[in-house]
Amino acid sequence: MDHFLYRNGVLHAEDVPLTEIAATVGTPFYVYSSATLARHYTVFDEALAGMPHLVCYAMKANSNLAVLKLLGDMGAGMDVVSVGEYLRAKAAGVPGERIVFSGVGKTRAEMETVLAGGIRQFNVESEPELYLLSKVASEMGVEVPITVRVNPDVDAKTHPKIATGMSDNKFGIPIARAREVYKLAASLPGVKVIGIDVHIGSQLVDLSPYRDAFRKVAELTEQLRADGHEISRLDLGGGLGIPYERSNAAPPLPMDYGDVVRETVGHLGCEIEIEPGRLIAGNAGLMVSSVIFRKNGEGRDFLIVDAAMNDLIRPAMYEAHHDIVPVMEPAPGAAQSPVDIVGPICESGDTFTKQRPMPHLDDGDMIAFRSAGAYGAVMSSEYNSRPMIPEVLVKGDQFAVIRPRPTFDEMLNRDKLPEWMQD
Numbered sequence: 001m002d003h004f005l006y007r008n009g010v011l012h013a014e015d016v017p018l019t020e021i022a023a024t025v026g027t028p029f030y031v032y033s034s035a036t037l038a039r040h041y042t043v044f045d046e047a048l049a050g051m052p053h054l055v056c057y058a059m060k061a062n063s064n065l066a067v068l069k070l071l072g073d074m075g076a077g078m079d080v081v082s083v084g085e086y087l088r089a090k091a092a093g094v095p096g097e098r099i100v101f102s103g104v105g106k107t108r109a110e111m112e113t114v115l116a117g118g119i120r121q122f123n124v125e126s127e128p129e130l131y132l133l134s135k136v137a138s139e140m141g142v143e144v145p146i147t148v149r150v151n152p153d154v155d156a157k158t159h160p161k162i163a164t165g166m167s168d169n170k171f172g173i174p175i176a177r178a179r180e181v182y183k184l185a186a187s188l189p190g191v192k193v194i195g196i197d198v199h200i201g202s203q204l205v206d207l208s209p210y211r212d213a214f215r216k217v218a219e220l221t222e223q224l225r226a227d228g229h230e231i232s233r234l235d236l237g238g239g240l241g242i243p244y245e246r247s248n249a250a251p252p253l254p255m256d257y258g259d260v261v262r263e264t265v266g267h268l269g270c271e272i273e274i275e276p277g278r279l280i281a282g283n284a285g286l287m288v289s290s291v292i293f294r295k296n297g298e299g300r301d302f303l304i305v306d307a308a309m310n311d312l313i314r315p316a317m318y319e320a321h322h323d324i325v326p327v328m329e330p331a332p333g334a335a336q337s338p339v340d341i342v343g344p345i346c347e348s349g350d351t352f353t354k355q356r357p358m359p360h361l362d363d364g365d366m367i368a369f370r371s372a373g374a375y376g377a378v379m380s381s382e383y384n385s386r387p388m389i390p391e392v393l394v395k396g397d398q399f400a401v402i403r404p405r406p407t408f409d410e411m412l413n414r415d416k417l418p419e420w421m422q423d
């Protein structure tokens with residue numbers, strides 16, 4: 001469920017007509033619903049009720065400061081994968097004790113900043129990282145809580161570019177070698193083993209890979225405890241999928257996911273962490289765009305819109321489907337005909353969809369891409385010197401621009417000519 005519904009013939013974000021936002025900020029833009037973000041966080045929190053837990057929002061999905069503050073103020077922790085994300089989480093008021101640091105390539109400089117600022121735990125992904133972290137923490141005179149990310153070798157049955165839990169992925173250490181690595185970790189200064197981390201992939205629409213992975217983690221917990229390690233926290237990662245196509249069967253709900261957690265690791269008495277990103281932000285956002293031209297080709301009609309692959313790269317990168325709806329509600333039973341919806345960028349890959357049945361739309365009409373709140377704005381670029389599009393947050397009948405569109409001067413002034421070119 002989300003808060004993007006037609007009212008009086010116009011698509012709204014909560015109580016605000018999208019036409020009103022468009023009149024203020026121009027198209028294209030991203031718009032997020034506070035109520036949807038809050039609801040998705042709460043649903044996860046409730047799904048883990050009865051177990052000590054922390055929902056650490058995977059902020060890579062959408063790291064706008066206002067989004068982070070909304071979730072942080074509700075009590076969410078944050079899963080960060082770079083010092084940039086860490087500093088954003090801090091700037092949004094999230095304390096270090098609610099931030100976990102994931103990622104395969106943490107640098108010394110990142111470790112230093114994060115250790116100085118305070119952190120709940122590092123999710124360590126390799127032995128070289130373990131050695132470096134031990135060294136840096138010891139030099140700084142601190143002892144940092146760690147989990148080791150294990151790779152359980154289960155097939156998450158998702159797009160290969162976002163599956164992470166198979167043995168040929170770069171993530172974590174093979175679960176078969178975990179006991180050895182925990183032994184090493186326990187022998188090193190500056191790091192304190194407190195748990196296990198696992199994340200098997202993103203956009204999972206089936207719970208069985210979770211069940212398999214979490215069972216392996218439960219087994220490993222018992223083994224590591226028998227080896228004398230303190231395992232009091234399990235970070236189970238993120239990845240629960242969202243319905244991108246409303247016409248398809250809905251993926252499992254956070255409640256069902258919570259049941260899998262309870263059933264597989266609930267008996268271990270561990271504190272549970274999860275790192276959902278997409279499910280919290282994805283269906284809390286739309287990208288709104290206008291048709292520049294309707295171009296009737298030979299046997300194929302195109303809608304050339306003012307958003308492009310630099311604004312929302314998921315269709316070009318993962319062949320991802322986004323539902324696309326007109327901002328003005330079509331008359332019931334309005335005729336539909338297939339169109340290709342494309343951006344203005346000089347690449348054929350700049351295609352959002354091919355031959356999608358749509359009601360008739362013409363120059364100037366607006367459309368909304370659904371499920372664009374996660375991995376939308378954060379993955380955008382200025383390719384073709386296109387300004388990054390603004391982000392807007394709605395709360396009830398209010399809206400605010402939470403990232404303005406840069407001016408062309410701002411964009412130009414970021415480049416510097418070397419001295420020898422200046423006359």
Ligand code: LLP
Pocket residue numbers: 058061079102103162199201202203237238239240275276277278279314318374375
């Ligand atoms: N934790 C870790 C360690 C992760 O690598 C990820 C996502 C998450 C949590 C959050 O997963 P989520 O709940 O959002 O599925 N750009 C791609 C998705 C990449 C996901 C990367 N890791 C897309 O647009 O589909």
